[in-house]
Amino acid sequence: MSAHNTIAIIGGAGAMGGGLASAFLRAGRSVVIGSRDRARANAAASALAADTAHADVTGLSNLDAAKSAPEIVVLTVPYANHLNVLREIQPGLDNKILIDATVPLRPPKVARVQLPEKGSAAVEAQAFLGASVRVVSAFQNVSAEKLKTGAPNCDVLVAGDDVDARERVIALAQEAGMAAWHAGPLDNSAAAEALTSVLIHINKRYGATAGAGIRIVLD
Numbered sequence: 196m197s198a199h200n201t202i203a204i205i206g207g208a209g210a211m212g213g214g215l216a217s218a219f220l221r222a223g224r225s226v227v228i229g230s231r232d233r234a235r236a237n238a239a240a241s242a243l244a245a246d247t248a249h250a251d252v253t254g255l256s257n258l259d260a261a262k263s264a265p266e267i268v269v270l271t272v273p274y275a276n277h278l279n280v281l282r283e284i285q286p287g288l289d290n291k292i293l294i295d296a297t298v299p300l301r302p303p304k305v306a307r308v309q310l311p312e313k314g315s316a317a318v319e320a321q322a323f324l325g326a327s328v329r330v331v332s333a334f335q336n337v338s339a340e341k342l343k344t345g346a347p348n349c350d351v352l353v354a355g356d357d358v359d360a361r362e363r364v365i366a367l368a369q370e371a372g373m374a375a376w377h378a379g380p381l382d383n384s385a386a387a388e389a390l391t392s393v394l395i396h397i398n399k400r401y402g403a404t405a406g407a408g409i410r411i412v413l414d
């Protein structure tokens with residue numbers, strides 16, 4: 196495995212983490228799947244390897260996965276577990292970029308925008324982790340289903356306070372076949388996180404099987 200190329204996905208045995216892992220593997224990246232349960236991480240890695248030709252993918256505990264990635268760690272866990280998992284992986288995140296794909300959904304009303312007091316899940320992550328971790332928010336508006344089945348025909352909004360970190364995440368999304376846009380400072384993650392509930396509502400209302408997405412139009 197080329198260590199420099201490696202992306203860790205925390206919660207990677209789940210739907211969204213698995214979708215992103217497929218997309219990154221197809222783009223030629225190495226992926227480490229993180230889970231609370233090492234056996235579950237290994238099983239998810241084996242399934243991804245069977246699905247993707249020449250895939251370089253392994254499974255580890257969440258913390259070991261975070262430690263194994265030299266630059267980029269992706270967080271894909273339900274909002275209810277966001278802070279607990281951040282606490283678990285914090286020792287593996289120093290001087291890295293954390294891509295937070297978390298949407299602060301509060302079941303059962305997931306088609307209703309219910310942002311947290313601090314404004315967004317990504318802002319909460321940055322406040323918890325401090326300045327030694329560059330939090331970048333991305334991928335909230337891309338469905339796991341679209342990611343699994345090929346290059347998604349929708350765009351990615353990328354928000355973060357560090358422009359270089361944002362650039363790297365935009366480049367990663369582009370490598371994985373998506374159009375990605377600078378969406379401004381991390382505070383703007385609130386818009387992307389809120390938009391997901393709107394997309395869930397549209398999915399229900401119009402029956403989008405692979406999930407609705409967004410397109411930015413520049414004229």
Ligand SMILES: NC(=O)c1ccc[n+]([C@@H]2O[C@H](COP(=O)([O-])OP(=O)(O)OC[C@H]3O[C@@H](n4cnc5c(N)ncnc54)[C@H](OP(=O)(O)O)[C@@H]3O)[C@@H](O)[C@H]2O)c1
Nearest residue numbers: 206208209210211230231271272273276297298335338339
């Ligand atoms: N699904 C989508 O299409 C989509 C799209 C955009 C954004 N998102 C966001 O991505 C995140 C993950 O969504 P998902 O659909 O992938 O969720 P999921 O499949 O239900 O869960 C993802 C992973 O989170 C971990 N997890 C579950 N409960 C936990 C707990 N109590 N404590 C610690 N970890 C726990 C599990 O990993 P282990 O059990 O292996 O530890 C699980 O595989 C959410 O914030 C969601 O809003 C999802």
